[in-house]
Amino acid sequence: MEFTNNAIFAGAVLFLISILASGVASRAGAPLLLVFLGVGMMAGREGIGGIAFESFEVAYAVGSIALAIILFDGGMRARAESSKVGLKPALSLATFGVLLTTTVVAAGLHWLLNFSWAQSFLIGAIVGSTDAAAVFSMLHAKGLQLKKRVGTTLEIESGCNDPMAVFLTLMLVEVARHDGEVKGLEVILEFLYQFGIGALLGWIGGQLLSKTISKIALTAGLYPLLAAAGGLTLFGLVTTIGASGFLAIYIAGLIVGNTEAHAANNIRRVHDGLAWLAQISLFLMLGLLVTPTTLTEYWVVGVVVALLLVFVARPLAVLVSLSPFRFPAREKLFISWVGLRGAVPIVLATFPVLGGLPDAELYFNVAFVTVLFSLIFQGWTVIPCAQWLKLKLPVENAPYYAESLEVPGSSDLTVVGYKIAENSPITKRRIDSLMAPDGIRFIAAFRGDESVHSIDDHVIEAGDSIYVISPQEKVSLVNQMLLPTDDVAELEQARYFGDFTLNGDAIIDDVADMYGGEVPSTAKQMTLSQFMGIRFRNQCVVGDRIFFGPLELVVKEVDDMGTVLKIGLRIRE
Secondary structure, rough: HHHHHHHHHHHHHHHHHHHHHHHHHHHHHOOOOHHHHHHHHOOEEOOOEEEEOHHHHHHHHHHHHHHHHHHHHHHHOHHHHHOOHHHHHHHHHHHHHHHHHHHHHHHHHHHHHHHHHHHHHHHHHHHHOOOOOHHHHHHOOHHHOOOOOHHHHHHHHHHHHHHHHHHHHHHHHHHOOOOOOOOHHHHHHHHHHHHHHHHHHHHHHHHHHHHHHHHHHOOOOOHHHHHHHHHHHHHHHHHHOOOOOOHHHHHHHHHHHHOOOOHHHHHHHHHHHHHHHHHHHHHHHHHOOOHHHHHHHHHHHHHHHHHHHHHHHHHHHHHOOOOOOOOOHHHHHHHHHHHOOHHHHHHHOHHHHHOOOHHHHHHHHHHHEEEHHHHHHHHHHHHHHHHHHOEEOOOOOOOOEEEEEEEEEEEEEEEEEEEEOOOOOOOOOHHHHHHOOOOEEEEEEEEEOOOOOOOOOEEOOOOOOOOOOOOHHHEEEEEEOOOOHHHHHHHHHHHHHHEEEEEEEOEEEHHHHHHHHOOOOOHHEEEEHHHHHHHHHEEHHHHHHHHEEEEEEEEEEEEOOOOEEEEEEEOOO
C-alpha cells in the first residue's frame, strides 16, 4: 500500500510540474513535448527523482494507448472540407514518403557507419514517420495559422503515417529474428491486410460509433467517455486481428468529428483534455525510461541519423512524394523542415527490445537522440520558419467569447460575443441598420449588467456587449463588422497581402495595364480568379501567391468551393 501511495503522489507531482512548466516554456517558445520529456528524465533513475522505471512492456502498452487517443482526437479535429486540398499529398507522404525516408536513412548508415543492412533498415523504419503528438502540438501552438494546404497536409500525414512505420518496423524485426528469411509475396499480402482491414474497420467503426452517440440518451458527461471507449475498443479489436489499429482509430475520429453527432462539441472539448493527458503521460514515461549516461554511448550514431533524416531523407521524400502535386517550393521546404519526430520512434524502438534482438539498446537510444534533436532544432524553429517562408497567415482580431452551438440539422454554428470599443465601426448605429451577411443573427445585447429587451432598435454604444450567432466560416466577416481596426493587425495584413485588394472577377489584363506587368497572351481575358485557379488546379487557399513582372498577387479570400473572391496586390520595386 505504501508503494501505491508513493506512486500516486509521485505521478501527480510530475503532472503538476509538467503543466506549470508548460506555461513558462510556451512564453520562451520551447516545444512543450520537450518540456514533458525533460521532466521525465529529471525524475528518472539518474535524475533528482531517482525513479527506476525499466519496463519496456509497460512503455509499449501505455504508449500505444496514448497514441491511439492522440490520433482519435486529431481525427476529430480535422475538417472534411479542409482535407480536400491536403488528403492526396498527405497519403503520398504517409506511404511512399515513409518508405523512401527509411531507405535513404538505411543507405546512409550502411555507407557512413558500416552498419549491416538489417540494422540500417530497422533504424530507418523506426525514425521514418513523423509524430502526430509533436505535429499537432506545434501546429496549434501560440495560435499558429498556416496556409490550409500546408497545415492540412502535415496533420493528415502525421495521423496516417504511423501505420506504415509500424508495419515496416514489425516486418524488419521479424526479418532480423529469422535471419533474413522472408517472402516478398507474404510482405505484400500483410501490407494489404493491415491497411485494407484497418481502413475498412475504421470506417465501419466510425459510422457505428457516430450513430450510437447520436441515438443513445445519456448524461452529458458520458458522451465523451462513450466516444473514447468506443475508439479504444475499435483500436484494440483491429490490433488483435493483426490489422492497423492506428489507422482505424484515426479514420474513426475523422468520421465522428465530421458527423452531426449529438454532443459533438462536448466530446471535442473533453477529448482535447484527454489528448493533453495522453501526451503528458507518454512523454513523461519515455523520459523515465531512458538512461542519460547510456545516451552518451550512442549520441554520435543518433546525431548522424538525425542529420541524415533532416537534411537528406526528409527533403528527398517530400520532393518525390509531392512531385505529382503543384506545391510551391517554399511549401515543400517547410513541409521538409516540419517532419517532427516525437513519441512514435521511441515507442517503435521498444519493438526490438520486446523481440529480443541483439543490440536492442542501440535502436532505443538512437531513436531517443534523434527525437531530442528534432524537438530542439526543428520544434523550436517552426514558427520562425513559417514566418520566413510567408506561410504563417496574419492573425485576425477575434471576439472575446466564442462557443460552438449545437442545433439539430445545423452544423458549425457559433455564438460569438463582442465588447464594443469606442472606435468600433458600429457605434452610434441601430442593430437593425447593420447589413449582416446571410446566416448571421444578432441575438442579445447588454449595457452594463442590464440586458436589452428590444434588440433590433438598440443603438450601440461603446462598452456594450453584443452576441451573434454565425456559421463558423463567416465569423471573420462578423469580426470585420464589429471590431475596430487594429493598427498592428492592419500592418501585418498589409505586409502579407499587400496594400491593395482586388475582386476575383477583375480581368487580369486590366490589372496589368493599371499596375504594370506582362500577362501571357493565353491569360489576357481571364479573371484573376480563373488565372489563380489554373495555377493551383482549382484548389486555391488563402495565402497562395503568384508573380508576374513587378506584381505579386496573394489570395485573400476563397469560398467553400475554392473560388477566389479577393486577392491582395503588392507592387514590388
